[in-house]
Amino acid sequence: MNIQKNISLKKYNTFRIDVRAKEFVEINSYKEIQSLISSGILNNKKFFILGGGSNILFTKDFDGIVVNINTKGKKLIKEDSEHIYLSVSAGEDWQDFVEYCLKNNYAGVENLSLIPGTVGAAPVQNIGAYGVELQDVFYELQAIEIKSGKKVKFSKDDCEFSYRNSIFKNKFKNKYIILSVIFKLNKHPKIKTEYGNIKQELKKSGIKNPGIKEISEAICNIRRNKLPDIEKIGCAGSFFKNPIVDEKIFLELKNKFPEIAAYKLPDSKYKLAAGWLIEECGFKGKTIGKAGIYKDQALVIVNRGDASASDIINVMKKVQQAVYEKFRVRLLPEVNVV
Ligand SMILES: Cc1cc2nc3c(=O)[nH]c(=O)nc-3n(C[C@H](O)[C@H](O)[C@H](O)COP(=O)(O)OP(=O)(O)OC[C@H]3O[C@@H](n4cnc5c(N)ncnc54)[C@H](O)[C@@H]3O)c2cc1C
Structure with a gap:
């Protein structure tokens, strides 16, 4: 060490x-x-x-x-007729893990293709994309308690997953190091094409009956077209969470802004597309100091060169203020501000 x-x-x-x-x-x-x-x-x-x-x-x-x-390793724990249980070390690169699953025909993480970062961080904010969240393929994780050095297992319920959130962002923040995650992957894929532009992307490539590899490819194409390449442009993906509002507030907004982009949630709440709110305030593609908003996705704050954190925070505050003034909706960061 x-x-x-x-x-x-x-x-x-x-x-x-x-x-x-x-x-x-x-x-x-x-x-x-x-x-x-x-x-x-x-x-x-x-x-x-x-x-x-x-x-x-x-x-x-x-x-x-x-x-x-930076710990590495993957281990098959068990399998049955439906599922594969795979333990993956925390330091493994998430996309490498997704590609490993595609190669072995283990289904479940294809919609989470091309999300940067490590396997160990994935449960922390319950990563999600294109209609799938980490919790959908999560079985269990192993962590070590920092204070005592005791190894502890966390089941799905223990993790208290919700939208971009888990117990590791709240009660157990800085209390545990996640060592490995056990995924419950499907032998028989349940293909999900409902979210975003997946169907259009598949149609463009002439694919009628996609498998997990085709879904992953379609999502990678969509993501490459709308998100910055982090090797060239500094960013942390979506800077803000999509705000969740009650039906009453949603209906008032819909009445005033008929075009508003939102998804209905099962509990009669609505998730507003933060990107749409930001775009409506005219920020898309804007440069403010040494930072700005990405040209193809208003939810992404970018470093335009050698920005400092205060350049990024300045953009964050301007966006939050403008969205609040126009829609009376508060945007909260998804990114961990340290
Ligand atoms: C271009 C781009 C696109 C993105 N798209 C998405 C997306 O579609 N969906 C999505 O959900 N996210 C997305 N993100 C955000 C990010 O990729 C995920 O949150 C990812 O899981 C972060 O992984 P990381 O290893 O980089 O974590 P870090 O940024 O290093 O850490 C994130 C948090 O996890 C904690 N942490 C990390 N490792 C451990 C560990 N082993 N044990 C305990 N705590 C730990 C850290 O302390 C920190 O609080 C995107 C980011 C970028 C840059």
């Missing part, structure tokens, strides 16, 4: 914000996690558990230790 000092975090966050960590350690094995925890370092100083850095905005130098989880 090599604890480095005064490390730039620019290459460790997809916003490419150049802040420094007082200390930085890369963890490559369970043994290293154990020795880090038993050393007591994490009980004595500020720490931050880092995966791929694709859902974080570092706002200042980090006056503590950044622990970068």
Whole structure:
């Protein structure tokens, strides 16, 4: 275990914000996690558990230790006639895992193609895209309690998953390191094409009966067309959550703005498309200082070059204010502001 000092975090966050960590350690094995925890370092100083850095905005130098989880490995736990139970280490790249599933015909994660980041971070915000959420393929996870070093299993109920949320963002924030996730994958795919432009994309390619590989390809095409390439443009994906409002508020908004984009939820609430609200306020493609809003997706705040965190925060606040003034709806960040 090599604890480095005064490390730039620019290459460790997809916003490419150049802040420094007082200390930085890369963890490559369970043994290293154990020795880090038993050393007591994490009980004595500020720490931050880092995966791929694709859902974080570092706002200042980090006056503590950044622990970068890079553990690798996949293991078949069990299978039956319907399902495969696969345990995947926290540091595995999410897209590598999706591609592994496609290659082996394990269905369930194809709609979650091309989401950046690690497997260990996926349960933290219950990642979701194109009508599927992590909780739909989640079986169990293993974590280590930072204070005691005790290994604990979390079932799906224990994780308290909801929209872009879990117990690890709330009650157990900074209490556990997720070590591995067990996925329950399907041997017989349940193809989901209802959400977004999947059907149109498949039609364009002349595909009538898609399998999981075709679904993944269609989603990758859609995502490449509307999201920035993080190798070239700094961002953290959707900056804001889609706000959820009661039916009464939705109907009032619909009356005033008939074009409003929203999805009805089962509990008679409505999820408003934050991207639509932001676009209506005229932000799409705008540059504000060294940051701005992506030209093809208004939900994405981008680093236009060497933006600082305050450039990004400035855009965030301007967007929140404009959306509130026009629609009386508050936008909350999906990104972890550290
Ligand atoms: C271009 C782009 C597109 C995106 N599209 C989507 C999308 O469609 N859907 C979606 O849901 N998200 C999306 N995201 C957000 C992001 O990809 C996910 O939130 C992803 O799961 C973050 O993984 P990460 O490893 O980068 O986590 P990080 O950003 O490193 O960390 C995120 C949080 O998880 C915690 N964490 C990380 N690893 C562990 C661990 N092992 N144990 C405990 N806590 C941990 C961190 O402390 C932090 O609080 C997108 C991001 C980008 C840049």
